[in-house]
Amino acid sequence: MNAKFPLLAPVGLALALSLGSPPVAQxxxxxxxxxxxxxxxxxxxxxxxxxxxxxxxxxxxxxxxxxxxxxxxxxxxxxxxxxxxxxxxxxxxxxxxxxxxxxxxxxxxxxxxxxxxxxxxxxxxxxxxxxxxxxxxxxxxxxxxxxxxxxxxxxxxxxxxxxxxxxxxxxxxxxxxxxxxxxxxxxxxxxxxxxxxxxxxxxxxxxxxxxxxxxxxxxxxxxxxxxxxxxxxAAPGVAPQPSENYPRNSPEGIEHRLAVLKDAYQRGLITKQEYDEKRAELVKAF
Structure with a gap:
């Protein structure tokens, strides 16, 4: 169980939505x-x-x-x-x-x-x-x-x-x-x-x-x-709605944002440096 596997499914351009403004409802x-x-x-x-x-x-x-x-x-x-x-x-x-x-x-x-x-x-x-x-x-x-x-x-x-x-x-x-x-x-x-x-x-x-x-x-x-x-x-460019009732800075909310961040990096939407910096911030908050 130590292996690292790819995330379940791409979430498109959800990075800005999930890490900043509220998500698009679906x-x-x-x-x-x-x-x-x-x-x-x-x-x-x-x-x-x-x-x-x-x-x-x-x-x-x-x-x-x-x-x-x-x-x-x-x-x-x-x-x-x-x-x-x-x-x-x-x-x-x-x-x-x-x-x-x-x-x-x-x-x-x-x-x-x-x-x-x-x-x-x-x-x-x-x-x-x-x-x-x-x-x-x-x-x-x-x-x-x-x-x-x-x-x-x-x-x-x-x-x-x-x-x-x-x-x-x-x-x-x-x-x-x-x-x-x-x-x-x-x-x-x-x-x-x-x-x-x-x-x-x-x-x-x-x-x-x-x-x-x-x-x-x-x-x-x-x-x-x-x-x-x-x-x-999600269709390309549309953010799926995260699990509801999870406050943004709760452990569940931070876990979701980490997943979104990783997916954005894997899809080439952000650089390695941007990924590492934002991930460090979220892990510290967790």
């Missing part, structure tokens, strides 16, 4: 899911096996577990439908059921997972870690959702190892990258998942029929409908 993929005549399908990215969303939020295409039957991949799924499906997933917490993913996670995670599923081969799985400061707790360390995903027998399989991995305190103490575990077909985990769109093969293993994901007019569950809109892929 309809998100949850909102557009019910108004588009044709769903937006994720396309394959041949040769790509890793997507980095944040420092601790990563998606990898890896060899499938030993003895696993071949997966039905690659498969192109509508981004809106995948977001609706993952937005419906809950887990059993101490104080009752909670959504597995926060709205901010879905914004970033869903497009990357869709591209990974469109790229992965039959002998490969997708594993992911998604770290977030949840419930607006900006002064509390992030926790991570870790899981494994693949498509088999007409269903999207989601196996979750950790719903809330408290990795950050150990990371701060050792400053060494955490080692995440992603769930397994053979070893049952302790997480209890549920979704009105799917069924359980095991408490930590949820299956959602591809028909539920591909249906353009599927009714959103309360959890999915309540999730704020995530940005559609």
């Amino acid at each position: 309809a998100g993929w949850f909102g557009s899911a019910f108004g588009q005549s044709a769903p937006r399908l994720a396309m394959a990215e041949p040769g790509r096996t890793e997507w980095q969303i944040g420092e601790f939020s990563l998606i990898h295409i890896v060899p499938a577990e030993s003895g696993a039957a071949p997966n039905q991949q690659p498969v192109m799924l509508p981004i809106e439908g995948l977001g609706r499906a993952l937005g419906s997933v809950n887990f059993a917490a101490k104080d009752g059921e909670q959504p597995l993913f926060s709205s901010g996670e879905l914004e970033d995670l869903v497009p990357a997972l869709a591209h990974a599923l469109a790229t992965a081969k039959p002998g490969q799985d997708i594993v992911f870690s998604s770290a977030s400061r949840r419930n607006g707790a900006f002064f509390v360390g992030p926790t991570a959702v870790t899981g494994r995903m693949f498509v088999h027998d007409g269903k999207l399989d989601l196996i979750v190892h950790d719903a809330r991995d408290n990795f950050y305190d150990q990371y701060r103490g050792s400053m060494q990258k955490p080692v995440f575990h992603y769930g397994s077909r053979s070893d049952a985990g302790k997480v209890q998942l549920s979704s009105p769109l799917g069924s359980n093969k095991r408490t930590d293993w949820l299956q959602i029929a591809l028909a539920q994901i591909q249906a353009p007019n599927a009714v959103a569950t309360p959890n999915a409908a309540a999730a704020p809109n995530a940005p559609s892929p």
Whole structure:
């Protein structure tokens, strides 16, 4: 997990907007899911096996577990439908059921997972870690959702190892990258998942029929409908809307601005010196 990977998706000329003036508002993929005549399908990215969303939020295409039957991949799924499906997933917490993913996670995670599923081969799985400061707790360390995903027998399989991995305190103490575990077909985990769109093969293993994901007019569950809109892929020169409710100088807001800055540098919109100077300012503020 020490490798540095390219950012999930280009954000065009968002640098000036995200680091200075307010961003341009855009309809998100949850909102557009019910108004588009044709769903937006994720396309394959041949040769790509890793997507980095944040420092601790990563998606990898890896060899499938030993003895696993071949997966039905690659498969192109509508981004809106995948977001609706993952937005419906809950887990059993101490104080009752909670959504597995926060709205901010879905914004970033869903497009990357869709591209990974469109790229992965039959002998490969997708594993992911998604770290977030949840419930607006900006002064509390992030926790991570870790899981494994693949498509088999007409269903999207989601196996979750950790719903809330408290990795950050150990990371701060050792400053060494955490080692995440992603769930397994053979070893049952302790997480209890549920979704009105799917069924359980095991408490930590949820299956959602591809028909539920591909249906353009599927009714959103309360959890999915309540999730704020995530940005559609930006047209050239148009800034996608960042995760809402993140104050500009909060850790989440600064993390977003760092991602925008890095993307602008990778696209040649700013020089190395400009990138280093602005990055140093943001890291200091963080």
